[in-house]
Amino acid sequence: MADTGFTALRQFSFTTRPYLAVDHETGEPIGRGDLDVRVGWLLDLISGAEAHLLARLWQPATFDVLAAGCDSHGRTLPMQGHVAAARLGWTPHYPDGVYVPSRVTRVVTAQAVGTLRALAYRDTAIIALSARFDPATGRIAAPTTAAEYVPSGFARGVVRQLTARARAAAGAADSADARLRITDVQAPPKVSAMARLSAADRQLSHLTVTGAVMTLTVKLPTAAAPAGRAQWRRVRLTAAIPPHLHRRPISEWHLPTLHLDHRGLLLRCAATEAVPAADLTSGTTAVGVDWSPATLGAAAITTQTPEGLVSDYRGFTYDDRGLGIKLARLQTEGQLLHAKAARLRRLATTAPPEVRAGLETKIVVLDEHRTAVGVKRAKINREMAFHFGCQVTGLAAAAGASVIAVEDLTTLETRGHGRVNNNRAAQSARRQAVDALTHTAAGVGVTVVSVPARGSSALCPGCNEPLSRPGGYHRAWCEQCKIGGNRDHVAAVNLAKRALLGREKAVRKRGRNPQIRVIEHAPVRRCRDKMCPTPRRPRHRRVRRSAPATTPRVGVNQTKTVPAPQASVWDTVKPATPQGVTGSREEHTSPTPATSVAGNTRSM
Incomplete structure (x- = not known):
C-alpha cells in the first residue's frame, strides 16, 4: 500500500x-x-403528499424535462431536488385544513424529484428498446449506435414488460415508428414512509x-x-x-x-x-476478487516487478461460516410462504364470505412471516458483506497492495451453471459486498476498481489461451504454461493483472468506483516465493452454553465429573450379597431397599 x-x-x-x-x-x-405515533403522523403526511405528487407528474413531459436538464427558460436545473421542483412549479398537495411547514414540503419534493431522476434512465432505455422490439418474436434487435446500448440484464427486464403489454393488448402491437415510454408500461412507483x-x-x-x-x-x-x-x-x-x-x-x-x-x-x-488518499497509479501490487457461485468470492495477488508480472497462484477462498447455507434455506422458506399465500388468494376470490375471512387472516399471517424472513436475509447479507470486506482488506493491507480489482457487476450474469448455482449466485449480495469492501478498503488507503469480467475464468493468465478442466468445473490447467489450480483463484489472478495493466486508463465517475474498460494482456509467470501473507482463519468451535460445573465437595472422588449424592441417614444397612454370585460378570439382583428397615426402626 x-x-x-x-x-x-x-x-x-x-x-x-x-x-x-x-419536549x-x-x-x-x-x-x-407517543414518539413513534408522532413520527408516524409525520411520515404519513410526507408519504401521502409524495405519492400524490408522483402520480400527478407521471407523464412523458416530466421525463422530457429531466432528460434535458433545463427548465422552460433554458436554465440548467440545480442538483438540489427541492430547488429544482420549486423552479419547475412542482408543489405537493395536502388534505384540506391540514397545515404543513414549508420545510416539510422541501423534504417531500426532494424525495419525489430524486425518485423521478432515478427513473429517467429507465425511461430513456425503454424508448430505445421499444423501437427495436418485435412483439411477434418477443426479441429486440441489436443496437446500431453506442448510445442505444443497454446492459443485457436490464434489457431482459424491459423486454418482459414489453411482452406483457403486448399480450395484454391481445397481440395488437403499436406501429413500428411509435416508441413507448415508462408511463406506458408501468404504474407510478410506490413510496416508502x-x-x-x-x-x-x-x-x-x-x-x-x-x-x-x-x-x-x-x-x-x-x-x-x-x-x-x-x-x-x-x-x-x-x-x-x-x-x-x-x-x-x-x-x-x-x-x-x-x-x-x-x-x-x-x-x-x-x-x-x-x-x-489512495493513489491508483503508484502501487505495484493488486488483489483480484472473483465472485464464485459456491462461495461469495475468492482472492489472489499479482505483483508487477521489473521482470514482469508474477504471482504465486495461491488464492484465498472466503469462508462464509455456513451463512450461505442459511441464506439458501431462508430463501426456500420465503418462496414456499409466497406460493402458499398466492394459492390462498386464488381460493379466496371464489370462496364464501365466511370462508374468505378465515383465508384472509391466514394470508396476513403468511405475509408477516415472509417479511420476517426477508429481514433475516437482509441482516445475514449485511453481516456477510462486511465480514468479506474486512477479510479481503486485511489480505490487501498485509500484502502491501494499493488496488483491489473486482468484476464489473453490470456485465456479470449468472447463467449456464445449473439451476442451483445460478440461483445461489443471483441471490448473492455482491453489490452490497462491493460497497462494504469499498468502505473498509478506503480506511487503509486501498482503491477498489471494477474490471471487465469476460474471460477471466476461461483464459490463462500466462498465455491468454483457453484453459482446460482436467479435474472438473472448479479446476483449471494450462498445458502450455504448466500453471493452474482452483478456477476462482486463476480468475482472481487475471482480474488483478487487468487492474495493474489498465490503471493508467481508469475512468472515474461521480458516485462510482473507478472503472477499467480496456483489457490488456501481459504474461503472469509463476513465482516460487511466497508473495502473499497467510490469511488468518480462526477456528469456530462449539461453545457449550450449559451451566458451569459445580466444585466437588471435600471427600468426593476427584476423578468423577459429577459429585456423589449426599448419603441418607437411613442408608445404614448394607444389602447382603446374594448366594451363588461368584464374579462380576454375574447378573446382580436388586438389593433390599432401605425403606423397610426404616419402617421397622420407626415401629420399634
Whole structure:
C-alpha cells in the first residue's frame, strides 16, 4: 500500500435509535409509544403528499424535462431536488385544513424529484428498446449506435414488460415508428414512509454531537391532521453513537433519515471522515476478487516487478461460516410462504364470505412471516458483506497492495451453471459486498476498481489461451504454461493483472468506483516465493452454553465429573450379597431397599 501522506473525505452511513425524547420547550419527557405515533403522523403526511405528487407528474413531459436538464427558460436545473421542483412549479398537495411547514414540503419534493431522476434512465432505455422490439418474436434487435446500448440484464427486464403489454393488448402491437415510454408500461412507483431531513434547514431540524451522544431536534406534529403552527412542536431526541465510531476521524455529522420499523423509530445517519488518499497509479501490487457461485468470492495477488508480472497462484477462498447455507434455506422458506399465500388468494376470490375471512387472516399471517424472513436475509447479507470486506482488506493491507480489482457487476450474469448455482449466485449480495469492501478498503488507503469480467475464468493468465478442466468445473490447467489450480483463484489472478495493466486508463465517475474498460494482456509467470501473507482463519468451535460445573465437595472422588449424592441417614444397612454370585460378570439382583428397615426402626 502506497502512503501518499494526503487525506481524502468520504461519507459513510450508520444506524442508531433514540433512547430519550423530551419536549424542547417544556422539557417534559415523551414516551417511546407517543414518539413513534408522532413520527408516524409525520411520515404519513410526507408519504401521502409524495405519492400524490408522483402520480400527478407521471407523464412523458416530466421525463422530457429531466432528460434535458433545463427548465422552460433554458436554465440548467440545480442538483438540489427541492430547488429544482420549486423552479419547475412542482408543489405537493395536502388534505384540506391540514397545515404543513414549508420545510416539510422541501423534504417531500426532494424525495419525489430524486425518485423521478432515478427513473429517467429507465425511461430513456425503454424508448430505445421499444423501437427495436418485435412483439411477434418477443426479441429486440441489436443496437446500431453506442448510445442505444443497454446492459443485457436490464434489457431482459424491459423486454418482459414489453411482452406483457403486448399480450395484454391481445397481440395488437403499436406501429413500428411509435416508441413507448415508462408511463406506458408501468404504474407510478410506490413510496416508502421515510423523512430525509437533509433536504431541510435548521427551522425543521438540527443536529449536535457531544462526545458519544447525538442530539437531534426536529419538529413533529401533535395531531394526525395539524390545523396550525401551534400543533407542530420541537422534540429533542438523544441517541448513542455506535462504539466503533468513537475514535474515527469524523469531520462532519449529517442530518439523519427518519424511519419506522417493527421496533420503533430508527435513525439512518451519515457522517464524513478523513481517510488516507489512495493513489491508483503508484502501487505495484493488486488483489483480484472473483465472485464464485459456491462461495461469495475468492482472492489472489499479482505483483508487477521489473521482470514482469508474477504471482504465486495461491488464492484465498472466503469462508462464509455456513451463512450461505442459511441464506439458501431462508430463501426456500420465503418462496414456499409466497406460493402458499398466492394459492390462498386464488381460493379466496371464489370462496364464501365466511370462508374468505378465515383465508384472509391466514394470508396476513403468511405475509408477516415472509417479511420476517426477508429481514433475516437482509441482516445475514449485511453481516456477510462486511465480514468479506474486512477479510479481503486485511489480505490487501498485509500484502502491501494499493488496488483491489473486482468484476464489473453490470456485465456479470449468472447463467449456464445449473439451476442451483445460478440461483445461489443471483441471490448473492455482491453489490452490497462491493460497497462494504469499498468502505473498509478506503480506511487503509486501498482503491477498489471494477474490471471487465469476460474471460477471466476461461483464459490463462500466462498465455491468454483457453484453459482446460482436467479435474472438473472448479479446476483449471494450462498445458502450455504448466500453471493452474482452483478456477476462482486463476480468475482472481487475471482480474488483478487487468487492474495493474489498465490503471493508467481508469475512468472515474461521480458516485462510482473507478472503472477499467480496456483489457490488456501481459504474461503472469509463476513465482516460487511466497508473495502473499497467510490469511488468518480462526477456528469456530462449539461453545457449550450449559451451566458451569459445580466444585466437588471435600471427600468426593476427584476423578468423577459429577459429585456423589449426599448419603441418607437411613442408608445404614448394607444389602447382603446374594448366594451363588461368584464374579462380576454375574447378573446382580436388586438389593433390599432401605425403606423397610426404616419402617421397622420407626415401629420399634
